[in-house]
Amino acid sequence: MRPAERYSRQLPLVGEEGQRRLRGTAVAVFGLGGLGALAARYIAGGGFGRVMLVDYDVVSVSDLHRQVLYTTDDVGRPKVSAAARLLRSVNPEVEVVEVNERVNVDLADRVLRDADMVIDALDNWESRLAVNAAAVRRGRVLVHGAAQEWYGHVTTVVPRRTPCLEELFGRAGRARRASGPRAVLGPAAGVVASLMALEAFNAALGAPRLAGRLLLADLKRMTFSVLDIARDPGCPVCGGAR
Ligand SMILES: [Zn+2]
Secondary structure, three states: OOHHHHOOOOHHHHHHHHHHHHHOOEEEEEOOOOOHHHHHHHHHHOOOOEEEEEOOOEOOHHHOOOOOOOOHHHOOOEHHHHHHHHHHHHOOOOEEEEEOOOOOHHHHHHHHHOOOEEEEOOOOHHHHHHHHHHHHHHOOEEEEEEEEEOEEEEEEEOOOOOOOHHHHHHHHHHHOOOOOOOOEOHHHHHHHHHHHHHHHHHHHOOOOOOEOEEEEEEOOOOEEEEEEOOOOOOOOOOOOOO
């Protein structure tokens, strides 16, 4: 199959040069749950050159209502291997890297050495803030999203140009106790995941639309709003002289 045929339905939108840019972009997807699984599916399908899958969880039957890369046959398998198998079959042109390790600052830093862009689809703030710190240190664009119940939000961190996750969510995130799995509607996670994947395309094509902006989705009322957000020059992660 010619590459032009694989991407023929998106080439009119991104152009040959845009497709080359996608091909030249390596994306690290942290978290392969309801957000990361679907975002990774679009990113691999769209022909990004490398997708690095980072997760340390196995597939549970309670994941299947929203985590669209997995089936009942995958229950008990590591998410990275189940996801990688599907993504390789979707698009053999994409290099899929499996990282079946627990997220911490060192791991995030190591993964981001080989990635140009980050999808933060994690489910806890300790890991999210570790990935944020690594992304700032290495200057990688980070697309952050979260979904809970009927609600979600998405923003893009461009290090030292936009607010990072530390100043947006650091204090509130650390104060939040782990309270076990939270309720979320499958399609609500899907909407947020799709927005994150779209933003990854935008960023790879040179124009992230949610840099310095926070998109809020209220999917119970079917409303979206976007807030402009400003940097804190005193941020302990990204602030200070540069
Ligand atoms: Zn910051």
